[in-house]
Amino acid sequence: MSGMIIAVDGPAASGKGTIARALARHYGLPHLDTGLLYRAVAATVLRDGLDPAVEADAAAACAFNDGLLADPWLRTDDVGKIASVVSAHPQVRAALLERQKRFAGQPGGAVLDGRDIGTVIAPDADAKLFVQATPEVRAERRHLELQKAGLTASLEKVLADIRARDERDSQRADAPMVAAADAALLDTSVLSIEAAVQKAIELVEARRNA
Numbered sequence: 001m002s003g004m005i006i007a008v009d010g011p012a013a014s015g016k017g018t019i020a021r022a023l024a025r026h027y028g029l030p031h032l033d034t035g036l037l038y039r040a041v042a043a044t045v046l047r048d049g050l051d052p053a054v055e056a057d058a059a060a061a062c063a064f065n066d067g068l069l070a071d072p073w074l075r076t077d078d079v080g081k082i083a084s085v086v087s088a089h090p091q092v093r094a095a096l097l098e099r100q101k102r103f104a105g106q107p108g109g110a111v112l113d114g115r116d117i118g119t120v121i122a123p124d125a126d127a128k129l130f131v132q133a134t135p136e137v138r139a140e141r142r143h144l145e146l147q148k149a150g151l152t153a154s155l156e157k158v159l160a161d162i163r164a165r166d167e168r169d170s171q172r173a174d175a176p177m178v179a180a181a182d183a184a185l186l187d188t189s190v191l192s193i194e195a196a197v198q199k200a201i202e203l204v205e206a207r208r209n210a
């Protein structure tokens with residue numbers, strides 16, 4: 001289908017990126033992982049020795065080179081943690097807003113995943129999903145991912161980081177992580193990837209046909 005906008009939000013390691021990519025493949029739509037933009041700002045702050053807690057420093061890092069988006073370093077938990085610090089600054093959110101809205105508004109439609117897609121970036125999206133899973137399940141998934149990458153953080157540390165990130169992302173004043181009032185909730189805690197994707201397609205179809 002052309003022209004459909006699908007918004008996928010949810011906390012860290014809930015599976016929203018996996019689902020968003022699968023929906024994009026299924027419907028033949030372009031996909032934007034908006035978390036990567038905040039990660040690029042965080043990586044620039046770290047690389048340039050700036051202070052992520054200082055809004056002007058984080059805002060200066062928004063002029064990153066797009067080549068950075070392909071750097072695997074951006075996917076690490078250290079960068080993710082700093083991303084959730086810089087993303088709380090209104091100037092950072094404002095600097096990244098237009099780019100995301102343009103992606104969402106392209107004529108053929110799009111799938112975007114993040115924290116504020118259904119509420120701020122694409123409030124008129126055709127279908128909105130809020131993907132959830134318990135913090136314990138999310139920590140296990142992330143821990144497994146880290147183990148596969150040869151890293152050795154303990155499960156307890158990964159869980160503590162996930163809880164801290166949830167707290168920062170949901171409590172910030174500007175565009176906090178929250179399910180849009182018209183989002184369908186999808187809890188993936190006890191679903192395999194295949195079952196979660198199937199459920200996501202069913203929910204999108206239900207919204208399309210509503």
Ligand SMILES: Nc1ncnc2c1ncn2[C@@H]1O[C@H](COP(=O)(O)OP(=O)(O)OP(=O)(O)O)[C@@H](O)[C@H]1O
Pocket residue numbers: 010011012013014015016017018019035080141142145188191192193194196
């Ligand atoms: N339903 C599922 N069952 C088991 N593992 C899953 C499921 N969904 C995703 N995963 C795995 O959990 C990890 C996190 O998934 P994913 O990257 O999609 O989450 P995310 O919400 O986009 O995370 P982040 O916000 O940190 O980018 C990945 O290793 C993925 O393969």
Ligand SMILES: Nc1ccn([C@@H]2O[C@H](COP(=O)(O)O)[C@@H](O)[C@H]2O)c(=O)n1
Pocket residue numbers: 012013034035036038039080083084085087088113114115116117165169
């Ligand atoms: N729309 C978004 C997307 C992300 N963030 C912030 O970036 C951090 C990293 O995101 P990941 O999806 O790659 O884990 C995240 O913790 C948020 O702080 C955001 O604010 N809005």
